[in-house]
Amino acid sequence: MQLGDTELLGDFSKQLISTEVVDALVAEARSAGFESARDDMMVGHPINSTERRAVTxxxxxxxxxxxxxxxxxxxxxxxxxxxxxxxxxxxxxxxxxxxxxxxxxxxxxxxxxxxxxxxxxxxxxxxxxxxxxxxxxxxxxxxxxxxxxxxxxxxxxxxxxxxxxxxxxxxxxxxxxxxxxxxxxxxxxxxxxxxxxxxxxxxxxxxxxxxxxxxxxxxxxxxxxxxxxxxxxxxFCEVRDGMRLMDEHFVQAPARDNLALLMGLVWWWNSTVLGFPSVAVVPYSRVLALLPSYLQQLIMESNGKSVSREGTPVPVSSPIVWGGLGTNAQHAFFQLLHQGTHVVPCDFIGHSTSLGSSSHDHDVLVANMFAQAQALAVGVTADEVGGDAALRAHRATPGNRPSTTLLFSALTPRALGALIALYEHATFVQGVMWNVNSFDQWGVELGKKLADRVSSDMDRGAKDMKGTPVVEHDASTQQLLHQHRMWRSGR
The missing domain is CATH 3.40.50.10490 (Glucose-6-phosphate isomerase like protein; domain 1)
Known part of the structure; x- marks a missing residue:
């Protein structure tokens, strides 16, 4: 995909999908009303139904x-x-x-x-x-x-x-x-x-x-x-220009070539059909170190819902989104990705042109990204490991663990904007597939209200008009408040 001063390749070949699955997913998206929902968002219809707002x-x-x-x-x-x-x-x-x-x-x-x-x-x-x-x-x-x-x-x-x-x-x-x-x-x-x-x-x-x-x-x-x-x-305008280019691609590209649509559908397939409950986002680029945290909010606050747009229960919604910076992540949680009992689909993100002072070291970084995706996909059997028979089972990895690789020719401000917009639109696609409202966040409101109530009771236990303490909290919270007051006062 051409993005002005850079290009983007989206490689889904290591996902657990086939041509037939992609065709079925595109058909399912159309059946779910993806195209009309996208058009309604574009023209300013109030698709955020619970707050009666457009999404602009x-x-x-x-x-x-x-x-x-x-x-x-x-x-x-x-x-x-x-x-x-x-x-x-x-x-x-x-x-x-x-x-x-x-x-x-x-x-x-x-x-x-x-x-x-x-x-x-x-x-x-x-x-x-x-x-x-x-x-x-x-x-x-x-x-x-x-x-x-x-x-x-x-x-x-x-x-x-x-x-x-x-x-x-x-x-x-x-x-x-x-x-x-x-x-x-x-x-x-x-x-x-x-x-x-x-x-x-x-x-x-x-x-x-x-x-x-x-x-x-x-x-x-x-x-x-x-x-x-x-x-x-x-x-800033360069970043927004990259976002606009991805917006236009999302609106105009045919379904089979629509990167944001395909990405959203693959995420939906992995969580809803294959039952994988989380996704790891691993950028192999220091300048994208904050991307996993950004995507945690974007995706989980958007689609972490338990009811449909009509208010009826939904069996599945957003996967848990987590991740870290490559190659650091290889020495933190990749052991679980390769040999753990949880199958965790991964998004690998990198770029071919170095932003640092050593092109050689950047090539080593990208090689690690390619190698990790390959290792997750192909694995290695106990027979292939060879060596000490007692260790073969410990050294074998099952493979067949799905991943997507997003590779930019160069990471420019436009590429950065396009990447953000890509995930925005993929998040929207998943929301349509689950039939949830991706643009409200009622779940955070209760915690805010209770925090205000607990804060007001921090310096004193609640009392009625006669000065008698009133227990406004559950027993556990009441005990924690009491202990906090004791320790804070030095007792």
Whole structure:
């Protein structure tokens, strides 16, 4: 597949499929309504049925000749103009950016920045803070000077407790550093700009993202303003251009040649038909080290559902997504992949052109990727192992363990964007096949509510109007709270 300045080969030959299986999978996708669901997403129909929202992340990288409707492209252009204006108006002397966000407001921009650092010149340092653990922000601020630091606060709802707590500490740090106008050192990205009005952040520093762009699909929106501040607008546009090219391929390519469709169907086949409950994503490229974490959220938050779009139980949905960086992963969990009792399909991702200083060492890296995929596929029998008869069973590997290899001719910003969009669309395909809503995340809400309740009870046991303690939690949680209070107070 041609992607501007690079090419992509998707090799499914080591998957447990045949030509007949592929034909059957494509037919099953059509029967499930894949094409109409894809078209509904493109034109802005509210396919996120539980939240009654359209799904418009593809419009964020559309151009005048793209397939997105005119009104969606117009909204994206307005959004883009706001992004550029905010970046152009930051105070002089800013040398470092601290991105405060969690989930999609952290994982996507962090992935882009980590990857682009080996591809394009970096004009400002950038650090990421996601955790409410105070150590996270403490480490990010270590060595920085308030007058030279810009904060980007990303919260679609502007109600994410971890993000707002870190933002308050960041503003206090600016004030303690004698910054005259702390609000000028903060950019807020949110879909709820009215909630920012009382925070002291100037309106010109508030970027409004569309409600119809989900957090885990927001990397091509102003959520990536930290990327623009660190690497420039042109580098960000290259990433989005790669995403757009994959979008157009997803919309226009015939089913048998549609890489995103085939990838999604293979994942569905492995989990639903063959019963493999997890997938390992292993990039053989240091610049993609954060990709497995990014894909964990993208895929599992999208498709980790137990009911259909109609609210009826579904027997199978998202596999568990995990992984690590090759070759490091070979010395961590590949023993299980080769000889364990769990069959774990793998996605191997690499590129032929080195981004480092040694082409020879890069060739060794790629050779390892090819060899691992080969070893998983073919294995070795006890007879083939030979040697000490007592060890043959221990040294044999069963093989027949499926994998896909994605090989780029070169890993460029466009290739990076195309890779992200490829997984976005493959995730969408799987959601259609399972008939789940890939664009809501109700499962995380209960934990948020209970965290607020437990936090309010952290310093005192709940009491009624007479001062009598009231047990609001289950016995286990109540005991943990009690022990925490005891240890925190030094008793």
């Amino acid at each position: 992340h593809m419009a964020m990288r559309a151009t005048s000749n793209a397939t997105a409707p005119v009104e969606l492209r117009a909204e994206a252009e307005k959004h883009d103009n706001e992004l550029r204006a905010a970046v152009d108006s930051i105070p002089t002397g800013i040398t470092n950016v601290v991105n405060i966000g969690i989930g999609g407001s952290d994982l996507g921009p962090a992935l882009l920045c980590d990857a682009l650092a080996s591809m394009r010149p970096q004009t400002r340092g950038v650090r990421f803070v996601s955790n409410i653990d105070p150590v996270d922000l403490d480490r990010a601020l270590d060595g920085l000077r308030p007058k030279n630091t810009m904060f980007v606060v990303c919260s679609k709802s502007f109600g994410t407790s971890e993000t707002l707590a870190n933002a308050r500490r960041a503003v206090a740090w600016l004030e303690a550093g004698k910054v005259a106008q702390p609000g000028d050192h903060v950019i807020v990205v949110t879909a709820q700009p009215d909630r920012v009005a009382s925070s002291g952040i100037p309106a010109r520093r508030v970027l409004t993202m569309p409600e119809s762009v989900g957090g885990r699909y927001s990397v091509s929106s102003s959520v990536s303003v930290s990327v623009v501040l660190a690497f420039g607008y042109d580098a």
